[in-house]
Amino acid sequence: MIDLDFNKMGGLIPAIVQDHASGDVLMLAYMNAEAFNATLESGQATFFSRSRQALWVKGKTSGHVQHVKSVHIDCDQDAILVRVEQVGRAACHTGYRSCFYRRVENQTLKIDDQPVFDPKEVYKT
Amino acid sequence: MIDLDFNKMGGLIPAIVQDHASGDVLMLAYMNAEAFNATLESGQATFFSRSRQALWVKGKTSGHVQHVKSVHIDCDQDAILVRVEQVGRAACHTGYRSCFYRRVENQTLKIDDQPVFDPKEVYKT
Numbered sequence: 001m002i003d004l005d006f007n008k009m010g011g012l013i014p015a016i017v018q019d020h021a022s023g024d025v026l027m028l029a030y031m032n033a034e035a036f037n038a039t040l041e042s043g044q045a046t047f048f049s050r051s052r053q054a055l056w057v058k059g060k061t062s063g064h065v066q067h068v069k070s071v072h073i074d075c076d077q078d079a080i081l082v083r084v085e086q087v088g089r090a091a092c093h094t095g096y097r098s099c100f101y102r103r104v105e106n107q108t109l110k111i112d113d114q115p116v117f118d119p120k121e122v123y124k125t
Numbered sequence: 126m127i128d129l130d131f132n133k134m135g136g137l138i139p140a141i142v143q144d145h146a147s148g149d150v151l152m153l154a155y156m157n158a159e160a161f162n163a164t165l166e167s168g169q170a171t172f173f174s175r176s177r178q179a180l181w182v183k184g185k186t187s188g189h190v191q192h193v194k195s196v197h198i199d200c201d202q203d204a205i206l207v208r209v210e211q212v213g214r215a216a217c218h219t220g221y222r223s224c225f226y227r228r229v230e231n232q233t234l235k236i237d238d239q240p241v242f243d244p245k246e247v248y249k250t
Contacts, residue, residue: 002234016153072229073234101200104195109127
């Protein structure tokens with residue numbers, strides 16, 4: 001068993017998701033013990049949604065699932081790094097490849113990427 | 126002003142630190158508003174230490190400071206990505222380049238990197 005420190009954050013640990021091919025950081029989400037085990041067992045990145053308070057298989061709605069290539073744990077055992085193959089080229093619900101699509105410049109946020117899908121098409125909103 | 130969501134985590138936001146040249150994810154730490162502003166103003170990655178409950182200029186003790194190359198904010202404005210030039214080649218106090226130096230394999234943790242410094246030499250412990 002891997003001894004992770006879920007206590008610091010009330011049962012959750014932050015998980016960084018990185019594209020294994022490009023090295024781009026795609027998103028940050030949270031895992032509880034169940035999500036961590038589901039990620040390892042299924043090979044698909046699975047988180048705990050803080051807003052919905054439920055297990056969240058990334059991409060279940062959009063089809064943009066994340067196939068897990070590796071999982072690393074940090075020195076304090078309170079952070080997770082998941083390297084994935086991102087299906088659909090985009091991790092973010094906004095249509096950008098990465099959730100980190102805005103850069104801080106002169107105290108403002110500047111978009112520095114192009115969206116790869118239209119959220120209205122993918123989520124049928 | 127950049128409107129970050131510090132409320133979800135009691136005044137803190139997780140900050141991913143990535144080596145701007147290699148793309149390696151080096152560490153995850155936390156920023157409060159003061160640390161975020163100090164990072165932007167000084168150009169050196171600055172965090173809030175949860176264990177010490179104090180501002181933490183990364184590398185102040187070891188000399189392994191992180192020169193900020195860019196700062197990105199995620200879609201929900203509750204996570205930060207800082208790309209840095211890592212002085213001393215290593216971010217982790219253990220002597221490894223990245224805090225994520227252990228990989229999950231068969232329900233155990235396997236070290237999959239070589240340390241680049243001896244912590245006893247750097248921290249004079």
